[in-house]
Amino acid sequence: MELKDTVKAFKAHQKKMHAFEHATALLNYDAATTMPPGASETSGDTLAVLSAEIYRMTVDPSYREMLCQLNERKDELDFQTRREAEELLEQMEKMEKVPEEAVVEEQVAQNESSHYWKIAKKKNDFALFAPYLSKVIRIKKRYAQYIDPKKDPYDVLLNEFEKGMTQEQMDPFFADLREKLVPLIKAVGKAEQPSVDFLQGPFPVDRQKELSAYVMDVMGIDKDRCVLRETEHPFTTEFSKNDVRITTKYIEEDLTSNLYSVVHEGGHAMYELSVDDALIHSPLGHGATTAIHESQSRLWENGIGRSFSFCWLIFPKIKELFPRQMEGVSAEDFFRAVNRAQPSLIRTDADELTYSLHVLVRYEIEKKIFHDEISVEELPAEWNRLYKEYLGIDVPDDTRGVLQDAHWADGAFGYFPSYALGTAYSAQIMASLRKAVDVDRCCERGEFAEVRDWLTEKIYRHGMLLSAEQLIENACGEAFDPSYYTDYLTEKFTGLYRL
Amino acid sequence: MELKDTVKAFKAHQKKMHAFEHATALLNYDAATTMPPGASETSGDTLAVLSAEIYRMTVDPSYREMLCQLNERKDELDFQTRREAEELLEQMEKMEKVPEEAVVEEQVAQNESSHYWKIAKKKNDFALFAPYLSKVIRIKKRYAQYIDPKKDPYDVLLNEFEKGMTQEQMDPFFADLREKLVPLIKAVGKAEQPSVDFLQGPFPVDRQKELSAYVMDVMGIDKDRCVLRETEHPFTTEFSKNDVRITTKYIEEDLTSNLYSVVHEGGHAMYELSVDDALIHSPLGHGATTAIHESQSRLWENGIGRSFSFCWLIFPKIKELFPRQMEGVSAEDFFRAVNRAQPSLIRTDADELTYSLHVLVRYEIEKKIFHDEISVEELPAEWNRLYKEYLGIDVPDDTRGVLQDAHWADGAFGYFPSYALGTAYSAQIMASLRKAVDVDRCCERGEFAEVRDWLTEKIYRHGMLLSAEQLIENACGEAFDPSYYTDYLTEKFTGLYRL
Numbered sequence: 001m002e003l004k005d006t007v008k009a010f011k012a013h014q015k016k017m018h019a020f021e022h023a024t025a026l027l028n029y030d031a032a033t034t035m036p037p038g039a040s041e042t043s044g045d046t047l048a049v050l051s052a053e054i055y056r057m058t059v060d061p062s063y064r065e066m067l068c069q070l071n072e073r074k075d076e077l078d079f080q081t082r083r084e085a086e087e088l089l090e091q092m093e094k095m096e097k098v099p100e101e102a103v104v105e106e107q108v109a110q111n112e113s114s115h116y117w118k119i120a121k122k123k124n125d126f127a128l129f130a131p132y133l134s135k136v137i138r139i140k141k142r143y144a145q146y147i148d149p150k151k152d153p154y155d156v157l158l159n160e161f162e163k164g165m166t167q168e169q170m171d172p173f174f175a176d177l178r179e180k181l182v183p184l185i186k187a188v189g190k191a192e193q194p195s196v197d198f199l200q201g202p203f204p205v206d207r208q209k210e211l212s213a214y215v216m217d218v219m220g221i222d223k224d225r226c227v228l229r230e231t232e233h234p235f236t237t238e239f240s241k242n243d244v245r246i247t248t249k250y251i252e253e254d255l256t257s258n259l260y261s262v263v264h265e266g267g268h269a270m271y272e273l274s275v276d277d278a279l280i281h282s283p284l285g286h287g288a289t290t291a292i293h294e295s296q297s298r299l300w301e302n303g304i305g306r307s308f309s310f311c312w313l314i315f316p317k318i319k320e321l322f323p324r325q326m327e328g329v330s331a332e333d334f335f336r337a338v339n340r341a342q343p344s345l346i347r348t349d350a351d352e353l354t355y356s357l358h359v360l361v362r363y364e365i366e367k368k369i370f371h372d373e374i375s376v377e378e379l380p381a382e383w384n385r386l387y388k389e390y391l392g393i394d395v396p397d398d399t400r401g402v403l404q405d406a407h408w409a410d411g412a413f414g415y416f417p418s419y420a421l422g423t424a425y426s427a428q429i430m431a432s433l434r435k436a437v438d439v440d441r442c443c444e445r446g447e448f449a450e451v452r453d454w455l456t457e458k459i460y461r462h463g464m465l466l467s468a469e470q471l472i473e474n475a476c477g478e479a480f481d482p483s484y485y486t487d488y489l490t491e492k493f494t495g496l497y498r499l
Numbered sequence: 500m501e502l503k504d505t506v507k508a509f510k511a512h513q514k515k516m517h518a519f520e521h522a523t524a525l526l527n528y529d530a531a532t533t534m535p536p537g538a539s540e541t542s543g544d545t546l547a548v549l550s551a552e553i554y555r556m557t558v559d560p561s562y563r564e565m566l567c568q569l570n571e572r573k574d575e576l577d578f579q580t581r582r583e584a585e586e587l588l589e590q591m592e593k594m595e596k597v598p599e600e601a602v603v604e605e606q607v608a609q610n611e612s613s614h615y616w617k618i619a620k621k622k623n624d625f626a627l628f629a630p631y632l633s634k635v636i637r638i639k640k641r642y643a644q645y646i647d648p649k650k651d652p653y654d655v656l657l658n659e660f661e662k663g664m665t666q667e668q669m670d671p672f673f674a675d676l677r678e679k680l681v682p683l684i685k686a687v688g689k690a691e692q693p694s695v696d697f698l699q700g701p702f703p704v705d706r707q708k709e710l711s712a713y714v715m716d717v718m719g720i721d722k723d724r725c726v727l728r729e730t731e732h733p734f735t736t737e738f739s740k741n742d743v744r745i746t747t748k749y750i751e752e753d754l755t756s757n758l759y760s761v762v763h764e765g766g767h768a769m770y771e772l773s774v775d776d777a778l779i780h781s782p783l784g785h786g787a788t789t790a791i792h793e794s795q796s797r798l799w800e801n802g803i804g805r806s807f808s809f810c811w812l813i814f815p816k817i818k819e820l821f822p823r824q825m826e827g828v829s830a831e832d833f834f835r836a837v838n839r840a841q842p843s844l845i846r847t848d849a850d851e852l853t854y855s856l857h858v859l860v861r862y863e864i865e866k867k868i869f870h871d872e873i874s875v876e877e878l879p880a881e882w883n884r885l886y887k888e889y890l891g892i893d894v895p896d897d898t899r900g901v902l903q904d905a906h907w908a909d910g911a912f913g914y915f916p917s918y919a920l921g922t923a924y925s926a927q928i929m930a931s932l933r934k935a936v937d938v939d940r941c942c943e944r945g946e947f948a949e950v951r952d953w954l955t956e957k958i959y960r961h962g963m964l965l966s967a968e969q970l971i972e973n974a975c976g977e978a979f980d981p982s983y984y985t986d987y988l989t990e991k992f993t994g995l996y997r998l
Contacts (some may be wrong), residue, residue, distance in 0.1 A: 014525035015544070016548055018544075019544060019545040019549065020548070026522075027522070027525065030525060034723065034744075035531075036724050036726045036743075037722070038723035038724040039741050042742045045517075045518060046517075046522060046738075048518075049514070049519070050518065061856070092760070152654055224535055224536050225538060239542075239545075240541040242535075242538050243534065243535060243541045244535075281544070
């Protein structure tokens with residue numbers, strides 16, 4: 001086949017794959033937002049057919065041939081096509097290293113462990129979950145062997161979520177967090193806490209919905225291409241740059257839960273909404289890595305959303321919607337309240353200051369697991385010991401301890417670090433953004449076009465064309481440097497708590 | 500291949516087809532209920548890929564071979580498999596009669612005419628739409644030729660929506676309606692009208708939502724397998740008997756719009772929810788025909804929902820939800836108001852009494868079109884003439900006249916009659932149901948299990964295994980008889996209006 005015909009066939013294959021992935025993603029989105037509970041089997045049956053179809057298209061020999069031809073002649077391709085060909089060949093070669101039976105076995109083990117994790121969490125019974133978790137770990141260790149028997153297995157897993165990331169780079173990052181944040185959190189814990197009583201409502205849901213719509217408008221999220229719906233655990237999903245779905249959860253007794261979910265998921269959405277048009281059916285037409293994606297949600301949630309200027313901007317609307325609840329409360333009170341920091345048990349409820357230490361605990365435990373330095377039975381005690389050491393708190397039960405997250409049950413080892421890394425990226429990108437754009441002035445005017453334009457140029461529009469490393473370089477003019485993050489937290493919370 | 504292997508492959512093919520149809524239906528449902536407006540191209544691209552896949556599976560030669568083998572040996576098959584094989588071979592043979600180019604041309608012409616119909620309706624400019632409508636009609640005439648050149652073309656089209664239906668059967672049915680309903684409507688028009696002021700609200704949407712949930716519970720719709728969402732034009736769709744979606748529209752100034760949408764769509768839903776489990780991935784696992792489906796929505800909406808007993812049952816809830824609006828209103832007032840009959844311009848807003856005459860107008864016009872007795876240019880005048888003759892009203896413009904419905908623009912000629920037929924079926928089935936079950940007593944107790952059980956046994960559970968004719972026979976012990984419908988309307992409205 002001539003090269004231009006191969007390129008044409010390759011793009012057609014991408015478009016078809018995109019359609020199947022769209023249908024799959026819509027089924028999952030629908031299941032989380034709308035589907036009646038009794039329909040899970042129907043939905044599972046259809047997902048199984050679509051997945052089999054996607055698998056068939058991926059392992060199709062003629063597709064393999066196409067990819068090889070393109071990679072052999074990649075110097076003749078345009079940049080986007082070359083990147084697509086590289087990326088997809090890499091994925092295919094990785095897939096080919098793992099025997100099909102092993103993939104099926106992994107899927108079965110994860111479904112099983114996920115099922116027993118739910119029961120164990122409800123019953124606070126780690127022992128019930130332990131054998132299934134052991135099996136998942138065994139399978140994950142074998143997986144790492146398949147992918148690269150010469151590499152440290154935990155590095156193999158880290159690479160699944162943040163391409164190129166290794167413990168060699170993560171260790172000093174987490175050491176920096178531990179060294180600087182543990183004492184800061186202790187000091188904050190002893191300081192006087194701001195009042196948060198006025199954040200506890202009740203806040204009627206219909207009013208909170210108005211606030212969500214207002215915040216989306218303020219951020220400049222294009223409602224023509226992005227909708228907000230409700231779900232149990234907020235998330236963002238996208239079917240294309242013209243169809244992005246964000247979700248939130250309304251709690252009558254908690255104003256900030258929905259508010260900062262919308263800002264956080266809105267940050268993820270903004271990224272997807274702003275990818276270049278040329279990438280619309282491309283497998284590279286999405287956010288670059290898990291951590292880079294998280295950097296964009298955290299940048300909006302914390303860097304902008306929890307700044308004084310942003311609180312000052314949105315507080316009049318909050319006061320208008322909830323006049324009784326906000327009686328006698330100032331924008332400054334609101335700002336202090338939404339920035340209250342306090343060690344707590346649950347990662348997903350953690351504040352900006354303590355969040356990364358929850359991740360640190362998990363990172364250290366995951367390392368030990370994959371270096372055979374800890375048995376599954378020892379996990380609860382180690383978890384509790386580290387929470388005491390880093391966050392200074394006692395874990396009362398495993399439900400609120402080692403059983404709190406779904407990740408391990410799902411086999412997602414190596415995922416947690418990307419949350420902390422993304423948050424650290426966001427601090428560095430925010431510092432660079434502040435040099436280029438007067439963000440406080442944007443808040444004053446309630447107009448973030450300059451912020452969006454800068455982020456689009458530096459990060460958003462490139463999708464997966466550039467690596468995480470290249471995007472940081474592009475946005476910051478230097479390599480990743482975790483000290484931006486610890487410096488930012490130190491300055492912010494020293495000031496807030498007058499330490 | 501051995502017969503049992505062929506059956507196995509046949510069932511696997513059905514399951515796969517079901518999955519693709521599920522994904523397609525979900526995309527359409529999502530587009531009507533949730534999708535952001537800017538996403539229509541994304542959604543269209545994915546639908547095109549899935550449709551091509553469905554087409555490929557349908558015309559696959561090995562599938563054709565399978566169908567032929569099964570039909571040759573159909574005496575050896577169980578009843579369900581035999582019916583599936585017959586039905587699918589018939590569909591395939593029909594498809595094979597139409598050249599692929601003609602299918603594509605039809606699709607293009609319909610998209611075009613649908614586009615210009617929207618503009619023409621907005622601008623009240625029939626002339627703008629006329630050439631596109633002419634093209635669609637020309638293509639539909641050719642389609643009828645392809646299917647059966649020896650048959651009357653309009654009979655071919657009627658058969659698309661209601662299998663086996665012909666003008667020979669429809670003519671006396673519509674003649675009966677015309678003869679009995681035209682004078683009745685004239686008499687009602689002169690009688691004193693009940694007050695409907697208290698139905699005009701405003702009724703806050705959140706309260707109306709409570710009413711919807713209450714009505715679904717009263718009807719006994721299984722919320723574990725059926726959800727209600729909002730849309731511009733209410734409809735029901737199902738992905739399986741365990742996943743049925745109904746939709747409604749809330750209007751602050753109109754209580755009955757949402758109320759009777761929920762009862763109507765709830766009737767459609769109940770049918771799908773009650774199909775036999777054995778039909779779960781079968782192409783026959785849906786309501787039998789358009790008219791039979793409509794009979795079930797109309798039975799709940801009018802036969803039960805607009806009866807005095809049902810009004811008496813739900814009125815206390817309405818009074819509880821809207822005490823101020825319903826001050827001084829009795830259940831009897833409510834019953835009279837929701838049964839107000841008055842000739843009107845718009846079919847979809849028509850009341851129970853006048854509805855079928857809107858269909859009659861369309862039936863007579865469609866017959867003339869397909870017998871070459873009228874040109875497209877003459878349609879508006881003919882429309883207006885018939886509205887004057889049957890409903891006694893003057894049509895002020897084409898927007899509220901010949902341009903009101905989307906059906907013709909979409910090429911759905913022969914569809915309208917099934918609305919009237921379904922409503923007539925419902926009256927006959929209702930009469931039979933009343934003989935077997937004390938429906939008023941069910942309303943008194945607010946418990947419809949007996950009604951559901953009877954309908955399940957007679958209609959619901961059979962899906963498409965039985966024909967419309969067989970279902971009517973099964974439910975009523977006799978063939979279809981339109982006099983049940985005209986007798987019911989005459990008795991009800993003569994009583995209500997004290998004629």
